[in-house]
Amino acid sequence: MSDKKLGFDTLQVHAGTAPDPATGARQVPIYQTTAYAFKDAEHAARLFNLEEVGYIYSRLTNPTVMALANRIVALEGGVGGIACSSGHAAQIMALFPLMQPGCNIIASTRLYGGTLTQFSQTFKRFGWSAKFVDFDDLDAVRDAIDDDTRAVFCETIANPGGVITDLDAIGTISNDAGIPLIVDNTTATPYLCNPIKHGATLVVHSTTKYLTGNGTVTGGAVVDSGTFDWAASGKFPSLAAPEPAYHGLTFTETFGPMAYTFHSIAVGLRDLGMTMNPQAAHYTLMGIETLSLRMQKHVQNAREIATWLEGDARIEAVTYAGLPSSPYYDRVTRICPRGAGALFTVALKSGYEGCVETVSKMDLFSHVANLGDTRSLVIHPASTTHRQLTDAEQVKAGVGRNVLRLSIGIEDAADLIADLDQALS
Structure with missing residues (x-):
């Protein structure tokens, strides 16, 4: 049964999950564990070499957290994604494979105050910068993009004013420039909008908000559309150039449309450690059932x-x-x-x-x-x-x-x- 053929109300209950193979439990179990036993030394080596998909350590992947990520991916119409510790963590995780010191992003002036501070102040510590532009001025957005721009960032429904961004127009500008569009879909949720249909490359969420819906846990998510060619421009070496930590493996060649997702797990979560805990994932999975x-x-x-x-x-x-x-x-x-x-x-x-x-x-x-x-x-x-x-x-x-x-x-x-x-x- 393909998730793509199911309606939204069905996906929000079933996507990314199945009865637990060990016990038959119908609700997703909370896998409260830090590590996972390997079958043998060869199995462990294959996992660490990214030759086989599986579980190593819960900083990287956890069955409960992956179930949540897969459900959000299905609702957004992406090919892969991750769940992480907060919405702010999701923004860093989204940009981490794309940015290098000296690079910039084009960001809407209509953003959550904490995002404005993260982009304008904290980014400086990484050698990144943000150009803030009124996204209703399409010429200004187009003119702000330069050779060092690595992403365009906006919110579907801007916090706090509720302004709806013209994603179709911004998506066209980003696509023409060969730059990924990242859309924060927190306030719209995939029920009201699917940014990927409007040209978004990546979608980020603070799952703390409507997806969980009950104010109990913090969390974030990043969804990849799988449509962007990371190797076309030479601007994204983390994804399209050999990775020294994996013996020269190239993510785009090895994983194709899933390159971004595998990099986010194998490098992003490995080194940044912005991990969601399984209990938080469980609360959010239950919340999404009634989204x-x-x-x-x-x-x-x-x-x-x-x-x-x-x-x-x-x-x-x-x-x-x-x-x-x-x-x-x-x-x-x-x-x-x-x-x-x-x-x-x-x-x-x-x-x-x-x-x-x-x-x-x-x-x-x-x-x-x-x-x-x-x-x-x-x-x-x-x-x-x-x-x-x-x-x-x-x-x-x-x-x-x-x-x-x-x-x-x-x-x-x-x-x-x-x-x-x-x-x-």
Whole structure:
């Protein structure tokens, strides 16, 4: 039975898993082990030489974690992928095989605040750099790419403003330049969007958010489309040149479309150690089983609440792309046909102090630095997630001083509206 022939609701329950061959257990077991016994010395040698696929040490691979990775790969329509310790780890893992000192990426200005900091500050320690560009300005994106560019990076539905990126246009620019497009699909999830269909080479996730859905564990994932020719330009020697640590093996020649995935395991996880633990993988696997049901409710609630907020006299602006008034409304049916997600910002006429007071008065909305939970969440980015940015940078990122970010949960919409109403009063 091919995963590609199954519907999304079936894949989210069955993909990447089968009854446990040892016990018949139907739910994926938690393989709480660090190491795996080899059949003999020859078997061990084949595994270490990448001549045979199997399990060596749980920093590299673990059956529970691999089941999760394979399920996400199936939902995204990729050929391979890995699960790792967090969304931030996934971003480093995604770029690690591509980058060298002196190389740069082209990144959208509309990114999660922590990502902006990782790209603008931490990357410098690796000798990498990021050029931040407004991805609505396609000419600017095209002009920013140079001989040292190794990737283009954006979010499907940008955190925090809920802006939907024109992945088709950005994918065309990246493809024309011979540069991989990396798309963070955390806030859309594969239920609302499959970036690979729109030209993405790699897809990254913070599985902490909607995929797990219950705020219990952190995790990340990287999915490879298998469509990019890593050997064509000579810019990706980690994948297309002989690897000294494996006796001159060339990943592209040996593994073909799976070259990126095998490199991420055999080199990335081996040396960076950004490993997901099997218990976290188990929680996320269980969360994914209800992803489509939850996302339908998230989107339904978000649309209703954003409409109510837009009509309230105390509100200056609402950024939800699912509103007909949004400049990104026309992208919903093309990029996210099942809905515009459940993350957006709202600007209060009462300013910075009004935001602080409103947050403190909410009952159902939890004031936390997370999103994608079944519970509705709120945060004031200017004083928390984006506080490291200047006022001008905050405005560019869409989180001015009078802006709240809302992550709409799956509670009754009427109750959430009542909570917002009393908090704004």
